[in-house]
Amino acid sequence: MYTYAIVPASVEPAAGRSARREPGLKWSRFGDQVIYWTTGASGSAAVRRVNTLGAVTQSSHGLPFLVVQAGNIFRDEFPDIPVILDKGRYLAVELSDAAVARLSAGNPAEFGFAPLPHNTAVVKEVLRAEHPLRTIDPAMTMLAAQVSSKRLQESLVSLTGFGTRHSLSGGFQHAVDWAADSFQSLGYSVTCSRITVGTGASFSVIADKPGTSADPGLVLVTAHLDSINHLDGPLAPAPGADDDGSGCAGVLEIARILSTRVDDHDLRLILFGGEEEGLFGSQQYVAALSGHDRDRLTAAINMDMVGTLNSAERGVLLEGAPVSQRLIDQLAASAQDYTSLHVDVSLHPFASDHVPFIIAGLPAVLTIEGSDSANHTIHSSQDTLNTIDYTLACEIVTMNLVTAARLLGTHTSINDLVRWRQSTLSDDSD
Ligand SMILES: [Zn+2]
Numbered sequence: 541m542y543t544y545a546i547v548p549a550s551v552e553p554a555a556g557r558s559a560r561r562e563p564g565l566k567w568s569r570f571g572d573q574v575i576y577w578t579t580g581a582s583g584s585a586a587v588r589r590v591n592t593l594g595a596v597t598q599s600s601h602g603l604p605f606l607v608v609q610a611g612n613i614f615r616d617e618f619p620d621i622p623v624i625l626d627k628g629r630y631l632a633v634e635l636s637d638a639a640v641a642r643l644s645a646g647n648p649a650e651f652g653f654a655p656l657p658h659n660t661a662v663v664k665e666v667l668r669a670e671h672p673l674r675t676i677d678p679a680m681t682m683l684a685a686q687v688s689s690k691r692l693q694e695s696l697v698s699l700t701g702f703g704t705r706h707s708l709s710g711g712f713q714h715a716v717d718w719a720a721d722s723f724q725s726l727g728y729s730v731t732c733s734r735i736t737v738g739t740g741a742s743f744s745v746i747a748d749k750p751g752t753s754a755d756p757g758l759v760l761v762t763a764h765l766d767s768i769n770h771l772d773g774p775l776a777p778a779p780g781a782d783d784d785g786s787g788c789a790g791v792l793e794i795a796r797i798l799s800t801r802v803d804d805h806d807l808r809l810i811l812f813g814g815e816e817e818g819l820f821g822s823q824q825y826v827a828a829l830s831g832h833d834r835d836r837l838t839a840a841i842n843m844d845m846v847g848t849l850n851s852a853e854r855g856v857l858l859e860g861a862p863v864s865q866r867l868i869d870q871l872a873a874s875a876q877d878y879t880s881l882h883v884d885v886s887l888h889p890f891a892s893d894h895v896p897f898i899i900a901g902l903p904a905v906l907t908i909e910g911s912d913s914a915n916h917t918i919h920s921s922q923d924t925l926n927t928i929d930y931t932l933a934c935e936i937v938t939m940n941l942v943t944a945a946r947l948l949g950t951h952t953s954i955n956d957l958v959r960w961r962q963s964t965l966s967d968d969s970d
Contacts, residue, residue, distance in 0.1 A: 541579070541598065543591075543598050543599075544576060544578075545596045546575050546594065546625055548572060548573055549571070559576060559589050559590075562589040563586065564584065564585070567659055568604075570632065570663050571627055571664070575625055576589075577604055579603070582598075599622075602634045602639060603655065604624060604635075605654065605655055605656055606631070606632060606657060607633050608631075608651065608890035609629060610649070610891055611915040611916065611917075611918040612915060612916050613650040615631070616916065617650070621633050621639055627662070627663050628851075629857060629859075629886075629890075630886065632656055632662075635653070649818055650891075664886070665883070665885075666883040676877055680945065683941055687941060689933070692933055693925075695788065696785050696786070697925065698718055699715065699788055703778075704774070705765060706768055706769070706774045706816075707740070707766040707816070708740040708741075709774065712742065712813065713743075715765055716732055716813075723747035723792075723795060726795055726799040727749070728747035728749055728799070729749075730745065730747050730748075731748075732745055732746075733746055735825075738817060738820075742814050742821070745811040747795060747808070748806065748807070748808050751948065752802060756804065759838050759947045760904075761807070761810075761841050762810040762841070762842045763784050763787030763788045763791045763812070763842065764784045764787065764788075764811065764812045764821065765811035766813050766814060767783065768817075768919050770919040779924050779925070782847045782848040782915060782918060782927050783845050784815070784843070785847075786848075787842075787845070790846055794809070794944060798944065798948070807944065812825070815893055816919070819892075819896055822895075822897070823896045826896040826899075834900070834902065838903070839870075839903055839947050840894065840897045841871070842893050843940060844892045844893070845918070846907060846908065846909055847909070847930075847932065847933040848909055849932045850915060853882045853910070854880065854881055854910070855881055855909070857885075857909070857910055858883065858885045858906070859885075859890070859908065860903075860904065860905040861889050861898045862887060863901055864894075864904055867905050867943075870947070871907065872885065874943045874946070875935075875939040878938055879935040884910060909932065
């Protein structure tokens with residue numbers, strides 16, 4: 541038996557602050573809502589305190605757990621499990637011992653679960669007022685203006701045209717060739733790095749642009765090239781437009797815009813294979829990283845599902861861990877300075893290519909469509925181009941582009957400005 545109340549964060553502070561001192565009472569923040577709960581006996585001080593906070597529910601069906609899901613997969617797969625609070629990718633649910641056993645047998649690539657973390661924020665909103673108004677850097681404004689929804693669309697048309705990008709399919713091999721050619725034509729040196737996916741073989745595509753510093757840092761921008769169809773099997777159509785064509789198109793757009801610049805530090809763009817089967821590409825990449833690269837890795841900015849708008853407001857979720865807090869702050873600042881995105885932050889990383897980096901103690905962040913990502917189409921033939929909101933994708937790409945450029949120590953010369961102006965004059969895109 542436990543007792544809980546869900547309180548809007550806007551009315552919570554005063555009552556919440558004193559309630560949080562009550563022994564036996566736990567709280568967990570989900571953006572604009574806070575759950576208070578206690579497993580104390582009825583009539584206890586903690587239960588009385590929860591009663592003062594809001595509409596109270598008592599439950600004897602289990603205990604509160606946190607679920608982190610890809611898209612809306614958990615809710616679709618377990619419609620009978622009671623959801624206490626729905627924050628899109630993050631759910632507070634109620635689990636009995638029997639339900640815990642059932643979930644333990646589920647697919648760990650689709651959702652993760654753990655007892656609800658207490659006295660912490662699962663998701664924290666970054667309010668605009670939290671960041672002091674910065675002097676907008678004209679060089680960054682210039683970069684941001686080059687992000688083109690038309691080019692994102694062109695890349696997505698190619699990416700979704702391979703039938704499936706299942707890591708072990710012929711379609712994936714075509715996608716690898718296409719991505720390698722795309723990077724090469726922009727002047728990057730490209731490696732198709734062989735990986736294993738279970739007992740099969742696949743690839744990650746790695747594109748490098750060296751910096752000019754004698755002792756350069758390393759900035760990574762990543763996405764996963766593979767797609768999957770869980771409903772109809774490995775050969776079935778898996779256009780993977782949002783998951784993760786959108787991230788790949790974003791990496792290629794950042795590659796294009798940064799390609800002609802002279803930066804201090806090294807830029808490395810990676811399109812991983814084997815993500816959908818369990819993060820094979822990123823795990824093997826991190827395991828093989830040299831000590832030197834680990835030491836100089838400043839940031840790994842990962843883009844996964846940045847194209848589908850599921851809420852009224854365009855937003856981005858920055859998901860990392862304490863090791864990536866500085867990168868999260870940097871991304872949030874870029875979002876606030878150069879986009880209109882609403883920003884949510886979570887330090888509960890799950891199921892994308894940022895996770896192996898974080899486990900290795902490296903500063904990685906997943907950037908993903910905002911906190912209400914209720915995408916029902918992923919991992920099926922329905923993840924098609926018409927799910928893409930190009931304004932949203934452009935904004936998230938802009939945030940990542942500006943952040944990468946800031947970390948690369950980009951100097952803008954007068955020649956860059958002149959070249960940019962000339963290219964805008966002749967540019968037929970938006
Ligand atoms: Zn994905």
